[in-house]
Amino acid sequence: MHRNLGILMETVRLNIAGREYPLRAPASEVENLRRAAATINNQ
Numbered sequence: 001m002h003r004n005l006g007i008l009m010e011t012v013r014l015n016i017a018g019r020e021y022p023l024r025a026p027a028s029e030v031e032n033l034r035r036a037a038a039t040i041n042n043q
Helices: 027-041
Strands: 009-016 019-026
Touching: 009 027, 019 027
Parallel strands: none
Antiparallel strands: 009 019
16 A cells, blocks of 8 residues: 655656656755756766
8 A cells, every 4th residue: 555655756757868867756856966967968
């Protein structure tokens, strides 16, 4: 049984190395994920 533990989840689409990845992540982590994807793409 799934319980809402008060964590707001968001669906984000990250473009990493030319591929798009739809992810569900805690809203508090979305900016970190976007920053990490940008770092990878800039390498």
